[in-house]
Amino acid sequence: MTSRRIGIxxxxxxxxxxxxxxxxxxxxxxxxxxxxxxxxxxxxxxTDDGTTTVTLTADTKVRHPIGLGARKKEVGQDVLIPGxxxxxxxxxxxxxxxxxxxxxxxxxxxxxxxIQAGLNPTAQQxxxxxxxxxxxxxxxxxxxxxxxAGIDAANQEIEANKQRIASNQANIxxxxxxxxxxxxxxxxFVEKGQHTVYFNTGDxxxxxxxxxxxxxxxxxxxxxxKGYVISVAAFADxxxxxxxxxxxSKERAQAVVAYLLQECSVPVGRITSPGAMGExxxxxxxxxxxxxxxNRRAEVKxxxxxxxxxxxxx
Numbered sequence: 001m002t003s004r005r006i007g008i009x010x011x012x013x014x015x016x017x018x019x020x021x022x023x024x025x026x027x028x029x030x031x032x033x034x035x036x037x038x039x040x041x042x043x044x045x046x047t048d049d050g051t052t053t054v055t056l057t058a059d060t061k062v063r064h065p066i067g068l069g070a071r072k073k074e075v076g077q078d079v080l081i082p083g084x085x086x087x088x089x090x091x092x093x094x095x096x097x098x099x100x101x102x103x104x105x106x107x108x109x110x111x112x113x114x115i116q117a118g119l120n121p122t123a124q125q126x127x128x129x130x131x132x133x134x135x136x137x138x139x140x141x142x143x144x145x146x147x148x149a150g151i152d153a154a155n156q157e158i159e160a161n162k163q164r165i166a167s168n169q170a171n172i173x174x175x176x177x178x179x180x181x182x183x184x185x186x187x188x189f190v191e192k193g194q195h196t197v198y199f200n201t202g203d204x205x206x207x208x209x210x211x212x213x214x215x216x217x218x219x220x221x222x223x224x225x226k227g228y229v230i231s232v233a234a235f236a237d238x239x240x241x242x243x244x245x246x247x248x249s250k251e252r253a254q255a256v257v258a259y260l261l262q263e264c265s266v267p268v269g270r271i272t273s274p275g276a277m278g279e280x281x282x283x284x285x286x287x288x289x290x291x292x293x294x295n296r297r298a299e300v301k302x303x304x305x306x307x308x309x310x311x312x313x314x
Contacts, residue, residue, distance in 0.1 A: 029097045032087040035080060035112075043080060045088070053096045054088050056080070060099045064106050067243045068278070072103070079104070083112035085273075110254065111273045114261070118268035126165055133161045189229060193220050193302035197256060198293065201239060204251040206259055214256065217302055218264035227305040230266060232256050233275035234299075235282070237292035242279060250276035256298045 033047035041056040056077055063072040080086070085108040090099040140154035195217050197210040206214070221228045234253035236245035253274035260266040284291035 027091060027093065028089070029092050029094065030087070030089050031094070031097070033085070035082050035084045035086065038080060038082060041077075045086070049094060052094060054090070054102075055096070055098045056102075057098060060090075061101045062104075063101070064104050064109070068246065079109060081112050081116055083115040084108055085112075107250070107273055107276055110250075111271075114257065114271075115268055118261075126169070129161050129165050133158055133165075136161065188306050189303035190306055191301050192224070192228075192304045193217050195300050197252075197298040197300065199252055199296045199298070201237070201292075201296065202248065204248065204255045206255055211259060211263070214259060214300065215264050217300060218260060218266050221266065221270070221302050224304050227307070229270050229272055229303050230260060231272045231275075231301045231303060232260075232298060233277055235277045235295055235297050236279055237282075237295040238279050238286040239292065246276060246278040249278050250274075252298050256300060260300075 031045070031047050031049075031052060033045040033052065035043050036046050037044035043054040043056070045052045045054050060077065061074055062077050062080065063074045065071070066073050080102065084104055086102055086104040088097060088099050088103075089101045090097045092098055136154050136157050140151055140158070143150040143154070195210070195213045197206060197214070199205070217230070221230060232253050234249040234256065236249045236252075238245070240248075253276050257271055257274050260271060261268060279286075279295075282291075282295045283297065284294040286292050286295060
């Protein structure tokens, strides 16, 4: 009888331990951060607490808010690209999470795509450098038996290619680093210049006068070297629906960012996530034509790191 009681007690203890282990293994985890690397269904996410590995499954839901309400639209997992800021929920711990839901903002996806557009030429150059490296290595192998001088020259070219690859990788790392930090460091900056771009009703084209002013602001930023960022926030008047004005303000912000990137040669890592503000924060009353014209605007600000702001005065 005693042996039987001991066996029953041991069985109950084993069941409890298994249940307890399952509970810990399935802990719910929430977090947010920026994707720095994607390899297949595995995301490397930099958070305020460090690096987290987020694993996607066929059941992982990816979605973003629609308009100004609480509705969310589900999209494919291919939008999860490096540079995208997101929120995730799933099971695991702070180091590794199997995602159940991932949420992101459309504006953050737009800036991540801009970052990818800036990185693609560098990645292509790196691929060309690697191809050149392989070609030089094959030529070196063929000449080793007969031409010591040729081997020497080929080795020097290989070393030069390695240095170019390292330089390209450093540029990629710099962009990824600035992508991670730009959302959290604006409090360390002071305003050193600004310009307001005004638009016609329903339009997002930039006038010649405003283009010149933006170019002047970009030249002013160069004096601060790597100690600056440029913020862009665009607005609309109250004509039309709130949802259409939200889209219009986004188009205005993106037009200004595109001009700064393409025509003024501002590095992509120096522009913060463009703000589409819709009808919010009007500069004047929407009851008059003059007031509405002041509200159709994009505010562009040159922000300089506090640590060098004193030395960057002109």
